[in-house]
Amino acid sequence: MLPSAGSVSRFLVVSVKIVLPSPLQTKRSLNVYCSVRHSHFNNSCTKSVGCGEDNTDINYASLLQSCISKRAVDPGKQIHARLLHIGSAFNPVLGTKLVNLYSTCNCLCDAHKLFDKIPNQSVFLWNVLIRGYAWNGPQEVAVSLYYEMLKCGLKPDNFTFPFVLKACSTLSALQEGREIHEHVVRSGWESDVFVGAALIDMYAKCGCVNSSREVFDKITERDVVLWNSMIATYSQNGHPSEAIALFLDMNSLGFQPTEATLVTVISAAANLTNLPQGREIHGFSWRRKLDPFGKVKTALVDLYAKCGSLAAARRLFENLDEKRVVSWNAMIAGYAMHGHAAEALALFEEMKWDGFLPDHITFVGVLSACSHGGLIDKGWEYFKLMTRDYSIEPKVQHYTCMVDLLGHSGKLDEAYNLITGMCIPPDSGVWGALLNSCKLHKNVELAEIALQRLIVLEPDDAGNYVLLSNIYAQSGKWDKVAKVRKEMTGRGLKKSIACSWIEVKNKVHGFLVGDLSHPQSNDIYAEMERLGGLLKEAGYVPNTEPVFHDVEDDEKMNMVNSHSERLAIAFGLISTPPGTRLAVTKNLRVCDDCHVAIKFISKIVGREIVVRDVNRYHHFRNGECSCGDYW
């Protein structure tokens, strides 16, 4: 069960040890590596043998070309051996083809060694090697090769830029990316769509949406990929509405969407929980028959799952002509986020039974299913199985699931030990999971440790301070509450504004906390009033703990009643026939008090209410919630 124990992984281990002593390399030290390699190989470099025997060389050229197109590295190696024998391996034409082959097949060690021995390296040759590192990593080497190439006096072209920018994008290397952008402008490739798309993507991965847009706006002759890149930028950076708006612009300008366009826009609709929009795109792709590989359907599985329609998601999943690993992943993650752990795990077993090889994302789904289902033993089992049977080293997301799982069950020390034993640096998600568990189990000491780490990792996030302050409040440590609040204001931090939205009659209605802007505001508040009375009769007692709530102004305690999710629910109740299920999405976590209130409401009005918050889904039905009050 260790399929990747071959030369590829051995190369990576070696290369990381020798080439990259630390995970994030500076340009200078990488250059040192490159020059060392150069001098070493130059000494033993064989002089190139020209194209003496024409026919032979042409035949080898076409043979190698077909190896490249078939990604057939082993036959290529045989040809390489033969060429070494007849002295033509370092011939610029054949050598370049060999480097291309090794680069394409992720044999970067071989590619690099040969590259170093080819005299008069052309821009083309550099491009091929840079592409290899940009695609397969270590991407730092691709960037350092680019600078090395400049030093050799070569001019990067319209192929070099997309490759090296791809490397920057993967590394989120903004500084290098901006510098290379300047080179692009200076060398006049600014309006090339390939270079432009690569720049847009690089800025997107670095979170610079405005820079992406500037690149997009400067290119007047756009192609569909350029549109797709810009739509994806919005979608990936938390601007799903802009993504959909741009998609509509693109249509009105007469550009034909591609499969990639639809996948991106559906993902944006999924993140908005905008089912009407998603349905429209579903119909669109169906009419245009734009889904040859079922990728759009897989995106739709995710959409329907995120919009709370698990049954519809499952139907689409079952109707896929060809299931791929991503399809299984989407469905498993769908069950997981709704807390249907048993279905998620059953699907995982089915997936294995059908002969699919789970990847690290599959395990994120499986472990989060265990986490939301409180299945500690299962969680550990899969966590270990992942590495043992599938050679997948745990990533931060897997650790986050485990910390969440252990933490929720009150095993806070075990969770903390897991974090301190990690061989990769824990990120804010991992510490955030611990902090959240500390709140559930009122553990002040560990919460303080977690916050210390979080302040370093995400200094601008007010949510962490709020959480710690609430933990202090739970234990009556009012002096500390005051201290945290002071530190927050000292750093100029404000809680992000809470906001919820709900779909009614194919339209999405959004509400801020205490919102009065909705046209039916009066009716909504009247319904809130009516519900308030019924809640009281049913025995609901508002939680008046003096803690921060999801409001920006923490003095407005009375606003608990007008929390955004309650406004959305009240609007849903007066706008839909009795018995209709309500689906609400919120940008933050549901607060404790609202969670209690919504449980009551679901029973009083006899409706199922689905609330999606940042972390998971809550299905409220008949006075109970699917999360079992742990979230």
Added chain:
DNA sequence: ACTTTCTCGT
């Protein structure tokens, strides 16, 4: 003689 950009799952 030969190489490019965008996409679903945390």
